[in-house]
Amino acid sequence: MDALVLEKKLDLSLRDFPIEREEEKLGPRDVRIKLHTVGICGSDVHYYTHGKIGPFVVREPMILGHEASGTVIEVGSEVSALKEGDRVCMEPGIPDPNSRATRLGKYNVDPAVRFWATPPVHGILRPTCVHPETFTFKLPDNVSFAEAAMVEPLAVGVHAATKARIKPGDIAVVLGAGPIGLVTALSALAGGCARVYVSDLAEKKLEIAESLSRAIIGVQAGRDDLAERVKRDTDGWGADILFEASGSPKAASTVFEPLAPGGCVVMIGGQSDPISYDTGAAMIREARVENIFRYAHVFPRCLAMLSSGAIDVQPLITRKFEFKDSVHAFEIAASAPPADVKMQIELPQ
Ligand SMILES: [Zn+2]
DSSP: OEEEEEEETTEEEEEEOTHHHHTOSOOTTEEEEEEEEEEOOHHHHHHHHHSEETTEEOOSOEEOOOEEEEEEEEEOTTOOSOOTTOEEEEOSEEOOTTSHHHHTTOGGGOTTOEETTBTTBOOOOSSEEEEEGGGEEEOOTTSOHHHHTTHHHHHHHHHHHHHHTOOTTOEEEEEOOSHHHHHHHHHHHHTTOSEEEEEESOHHHHHHHHHHOTTEEEEETTTSOHHHHHHHHTTTOOEEEEEEOSOOHHHHTTTTTTEEEEEEEEEOSOOSSOOOOOHHHHHHHTOEEEEOOSOSSOHHHHHHHHHHTSSOOGGGEEEEEEGGGHHHHHHHHHTOOTTOSEEEEEOOO
């Protein structure tokens, strides 16, 4: 069974990989899934180009991919909520069900969590996988496999919006118009924000952001002063919420500038090194700062919003590849074409 394998940094191959033997056994509460669509994530690309992310280093060949949808083809003896033929999407992180973090409801920060395509755990750019029923979600009929494979990145935005505790009519700022910045902007609007300013250096990305909703305003970070713009539009008050989704140390150092007194900053973008930010500016605003790590408890909410139309992710899916072309797909993704948001790979059915 062929899989997309990251042999080592900058070395990908589509080849037979003996993972199915390890996974042949289906636990009583597991389901076997035939994969349909897998999104290419920035983290997959980063492992490809750098061979590591922070402390996670690719030391052995690893299958990439963690944003996935598919069809249930077999169920364990105690599975009750799913059946053969169900269309599903999967939450890629599996915590220890008995850990303290899981019992507290914070399973995403369980140190023992096993997350797809994070070494040494394999991803799912392969024909089938086995996954716990608990982290497998049935799709509403009107949600496509492509949209369902967007639930994983969308979950980050929805979790961030949840942490921000948005109130209807809030003004938000999102730093960074990459896929995560855009799903965060959509989540902020779905959460009740009146307006979302999205800031980025790339003109094309701002165009895409603005095309998603007339409540989204693009701000060109190299040319316009974001804090000034937000203050001008809010009678000098500032934004209620700022989401840092750029991962840029420079952008992250300025998070309090556009923020209103009593506002909230949510740090989303990963930073490879420690960064500094202005604690004095935070203090005079009594700013609340939240950090998120992936997400918890939001997949069903994401599916409900995709189904009702509260969130539309379809404009974010800009390119599709066949599985047999997946090495090429990663080469293109690594070149970061400015007009692309999310590229997806479709597996043969
Ligand atoms: Zn992802």
